[in-house]
Amino acid sequence: xxxxxxxxxxxxxxxxxxxxxxxxxxxxxxxxxxxxxxxxxxxxxxxxxxxxxxxxxxxxxxxxxxxxxxxxxxxxxxxxxxxxxxxxxxxxxxxxxxxxxxxxxxxxxxxxxxxxxxxxxxxxxxxxxxxxxxxxxxxxxxxxxxxxxxxxxxxxxxxxxxxxxxxxxxxxxxxxxxxxxxxxxxxxxxxxxxxxxxxxxxxxxxxxxxxxxxxxxxxx
Amino acid sequence: xxxxxxxxxxxxxxxxxxxxxxxxxxxxxxxxxxxxxxxxxxxxxxxxxxxxxxxxxxxxxxxxxxxxxxxxxxxxxxxxxxxxxxxxxxxxxxxxxxxxxxxxxxxxxxxxxxxxxxxxxxxxxxxxxxxxxxxxxxxxxxxxxxxxxxxxxxxxxxxxxxxxxxxxxxxxxxxxxxxxxxxxxxxxxxxxxxxxxxxxxxxxxxxxxxxxxxxxxxxxxxxxxxxxxxxxxxxxxxxxxxxxxxxxxxxxxxxxxxxxxxxxxxxxxxxxxxxxxxxxxxxxxxxxxxxxxxxxxxxxxxxxxxxxxxxxxxxxxxxxxxxxxxxxxxxxxxxxxxxxxxxxxxxxxxxxxxxxxxxxxxxxxxxxxxxxxxxxxxxxxxxxxxxxxxxxxxxxxxxxxxxxxxxxxxxxxxxxxxxxxxxxxxxxxxxxxxxxxxxxxxxxxxxxxxxxxxxxxxxxxxxxxxxxxxxxxxxxxxxxxxxxxxxxxxxxxxxxxxxxx
Numbered sequence: 001x002x003x004x005x006x007x008x009x010x011x012x013x014x015x016x017x018x019x020x021x022x023x024x025x026x027x028x029x030x031x032x033x034x035x036x037x038x039x040x041x042x043x044x045x046x047x048x049x050x051x052x053x054x055x056x057x058x059x060x061x062x063x064x065x066x067x068x069x070x071x072x073x074x075x076x077x078x079x080x081x082x083x084x085x086x087x088x089x090x091x092x093x094x095x096x097x098x099x100x101x102x103x104x105x106x107x108x109x110x111x112x113x114x115x116x117x118x119x120x121x122x123x124x125x126x127x128x129x130x131x132x133x134x135x136x137x138x139x140x141x142x143x144x145x146x147x148x149x150x151x152x153x154x155x156x157x158x159x160x161x162x163x164x165x166x167x168x169x170x171x172x173x174x175x176x177x178x179x180x181x182x183x184x185x186x187x188x189x190x191x192x193x194x195x196x197x198x199x200x201x202x203x204x205x206x207x208x209x210x211x212x213x214x215x216x217x218x219x220x
Numbered sequence: 221x222x223x224x225x226x227x228x229x230x231x232x233x234x235x236x237x238x239x240x241x242x243x244x245x246x247x248x249x250x251x252x253x254x255x256x257x258x259x260x261x262x263x264x265x266x267x268x269x270x271x272x273x274x275x276x277x278x279x280x281x282x283x284x285x286x287x288x289x290x291x292x293x294x295x296x297x298x299x300x301x302x303x304x305x306x307x308x309x310x311x312x313x314x315x316x317x318x319x320x321x322x323x324x325x326x327x328x329x330x331x332x333x334x335x336x337x338x339x340x341x342x343x344x345x346x347x348x349x350x351x352x353x354x355x356x357x358x359x360x361x362x363x364x365x366x367x368x369x370x371x372x373x374x375x376x377x378x379x380x381x382x383x384x385x386x387x388x389x390x391x392x393x394x395x396x397x398x399x400x401x402x403x404x405x406x407x408x409x410x411x412x413x414x415x416x417x418x419x420x421x422x423x424x425x426x427x428x429x430x431x432x433x434x435x436x437x438x439x440x441x442x443x444x445x446x447x448x449x450x451x452x453x454x455x456x457x458x459x460x461x462x463x464x465x466x467x468x469x470x471x472x473x474x475x476x477x478x479x480x481x482x483x484x485x486x487x488x489x490x491x492x493x494x495x496x497x498x499x500x501x502x503x504x505x506x507x508x509x510x511x512x513x514x515x516x517x518x519x520x521x522x523x524x525x526x527x528x529x530x531x532x533x534x535x536x537x538x539x540x541x542x543x544x545x546x547x548x549x550x551x552x553x554x555x556x557x558x559x560x561x562x563x564x565x566x567x568x569x570x571x572x573x574x575x576x577x578x579x580x581x582x583x584x585x586x587x588x589x590x591x592x593x594x595x596x597x598x599x600x601x602x603x604x605x606x607x608x609x610x611x612x613x614x615x616x617x618x619x620x621x622x623x624x625x626x627x628x629x630x631x632x633x634x635x636x637x638x639x640x641x642x643x644x645x646x647x648x649x650x651x652x653x654x655x656x657x658x659x660x661x662x663x664x665x666x667x668x669x670x671x672x673x674x675x676x677x678x679x680x681x682x683x684x685x686x687x688x689x690x691x692x693x694x695x696x697x698x699x700x701x702x703x704x705x706x707x708x709x710x711x712x713x714x715x716x717x718x719x720x721x
Contacts, residue, residue, distance in 0.1 A: 119412030119439040139404075146397060155393065162400045166407070173411040176419065177359065184363040185403070188370060195373045196392050202377070203385045215386045218466045 007047050007127045011134040014040045015107065018138045018161055019099045022145040023092070025085045027153050031074040034160055038066035041168055044131070048171050055171065057179045062167065065186045070160060070193055077197040078153060081204045086151040086211050095148070102140055110136040119173070128172040135172075139165035152200045152210040156193060163189045222280035228272045229282055229289040229354040232299055235265050236306075237347030243340040251332070254339040255314050261343050262307030265350070269303035272296050277707050283356075290356035290426055293711030297561065298353040298489050300708075301568045305481040306346045308687040312576055313342075313474035315681045321586035326379050338378060338472075345371040345478065349486045357423045358410055358494070362403045365454060365490055368483060369395045376471045376479075387463075387470035394463040395454055402450020402490075408443040409494065412436065425493060432497035440498050444505055447494050448512070454487035457546060458516040461539045465523075468535035473579030476531060480538045481572035485564050488542060492549040492560075492716055499552045499718045506719060509550025510633070514644045517543025521651045530578045530588045533659060534571065537614065540648060541567045547645060548629045551636055552719035559628030561712050565705065566621040566698060570613040573691035574656075577607035580680040580688070581663060587672035590662050597664035599677040604664040606688040611660040613695040615653035621698035 017037035024030045045059035111133040118124045123132055142161030149155055204210050239261025243254050273296040281292040323331055348371050352364035377388025413422040416431040453460040468476045499506050520540025527533035548560020580603040582588050597604040613620035633642035668674045
């Protein structure tokens with residue numbers, strides 16, 4: 001029923017787009033990498049939708065919110081705050097090594113130990129197992145981005161990765177979820193991202209930078 | 221338990237949300253319109269909440285849309301707290317939000333332009349919080365909790381200055397990350413439940429409760445961990461609390477009242493509602509929750525001791541008090557849940573009162589550092605009296621309400637043999653007394669310590685002190701006759717209690 005090879009290829013490219021989005025210092029390219037990732041998610045969802053037509057809804061919502069609206073928002077605000085990302089805590093070289101190690105290590109770890117997490121037999125089998133492992137790897141990369149990047153816009157991209165990961169995992173975990181819930185979840189993420197960018201634009205205006213380390217006037 | 225179909229749960233969340241939308245729609249009309257709609261919407265919600273509580277007490281639970289919304293005594297209690305404190309906070313804000321010192325600091329035209337946004341978002345915020353308490357759908361629970369973050373994000377950064385923006389950024393960032401963990405947890409529970417429940421039923425928490433014990437161990441523990449991180453972040457449980465002091469201190473005071481008085485309660489409700497399902501099968505979770513609660517209460521009160529800023533002090537004290545609520549609910553017995561829920565209700569009352577008192581001090585003096593105030597008691601007798609009542613109540617001093625709920629929690633801990641937890645809670649209670657009474661003394665008695673405290677100071681307007689007097693009255697009432705809330709708390713605690721003593 002599923003084109004296993006296609007799904008695995010798309011999943012692999014998806015993890016790579018996460019690493020690109022985390023590591024690229026140019027925020028516009030990072031947003032494009034994110035957008036590509038969103039398109040890949042749509043592709044994956046369309047593949048899975050062959051077995052579960054409800055996922056067509058999910059693919060459409062994901063396309064509108066993740067591949068179109070979120071990158072547009074990111075672009076609009078990057079225009080105001082500047083496209084060059086501030087230096088991260090970890091230098092580019094070490095960071096790529098860490099991200100790559102995390103990517104491979106986490107994927108293997110989750111793929112081999114899926115029984116600890118997967119609540120249903122379905123999620124431990126074949127493509128669903130791959131899907132869950134990919135989602136968790138993207139989740140870990142998102143957390144990594146949020147923890148180690150100083151640029152506020154980059155942390156927002158990190159949040160987007162987290163959300164992508166959770167939404168992708170729904171394919172394995174909650175394939176029968178109704179459209180209302182799915183649309184609700186997806187819309188909220190867009191609104192949150194917009195609010196965060198709006199506040200970050202305010203920060204850029206008042207502090208003259210988007211460096212989160214400068215946001216340290218409130219101590220204790 | 222019999223169930224009846226009712227429109228009230230839907231009305232409870234639609235009235236404030238509708239009022240919010242109406243305020244946005246009338247954004248060009250004057251302040252009278254925005255404030256009037258907000259007050260009317262708040263009061264109407266409170267009436268609906270009261271009706272709902274009465275109906276739940278009379279019969280079984282209320283359901284709407286084929287069990288999509290489900291109100292038992294626990295939900296009714298939370299909705300009543302949200303609507304009650306919410307409408308008082310809205311009344312309080314009428315004069316506070318345009319206080320003169322603030323208009324000078326931020327700019328008169330800017331504040332006036334943002335007023336419809338303030339009232340519109342406040343009402344939406346109330347609506348989303350109530351939605352979170354009445355929904356029975358585990359995924360929608362996540363959606364509602366995230367919606368409260370969205371509705372309140374701009375309110376935290378309302379002043380749009382350096383501190384406000386920093387607090388707003390931290391607030392949105394940390395809560396969004398936290399809540400993503402909760403979504404993962406909710407999805408895991410739903411996915412695990414699909415093995416035992418057909419179709420839509422696997423989404424309904426009332427149904428999941430029955431099968432929670434059969435969920436595989438690793439999945440259940442993973443889901444609980446994710447939920448504790450997720451909803452715990454929102455509830456201000458240490459070590460996930462760093463957003464809380466910033467947001468509570470930098471938001472406008474009516475907003476601090478809502479954040480500290482009700483929002484974190486709603487999050488702890490979400491946590492208790494989901495996690496309590498797993499307590500009977502894995503009692504070890506209970507010990508974990510109580511230990512986390514002890515850590516939270518000690519850390520919170522120690523940080524509060526160090527503060528000079530009044531609002532930050534109260535914010536850290538909220539962290540500490542959430543530890544008590546979590547301890548009660550984490551103990552998991554009927555007595556523990558009763559104490560936890562009673563403390564949740566009490567904390568909403570006295571923390572709202574204390575924040576309003578600090579707001580009154582800010583209104584009168586334009587200062588909020590303890591080191592620059594002093595001797596205000598003679599000039600502001602009502603505020604001073606109310607603040608002292610709040611301070612004594614939060615410290616667990618008889619005959620105020622805090623004493624009743626804290627002693628219940630101590631007894632519940634002792635009953636389960638958790639003497640270490642009871643000891644830590646009692647020591648924290650003493651520290652709370654020291655911190656809050658010292659604060660009240662330093663601000664309202666003693667000698668003025670700067671010009672801010674000696675300038676021409678008058679008591680605050682009636683729309684500000686009336687809510688304070690009402691809350692102070694509730695503190696005394698619940699302390700002397702705690703049995704008035706017994707029927708509702710009894711049923712709510714029975715709905716939540718999953719462990720035998």
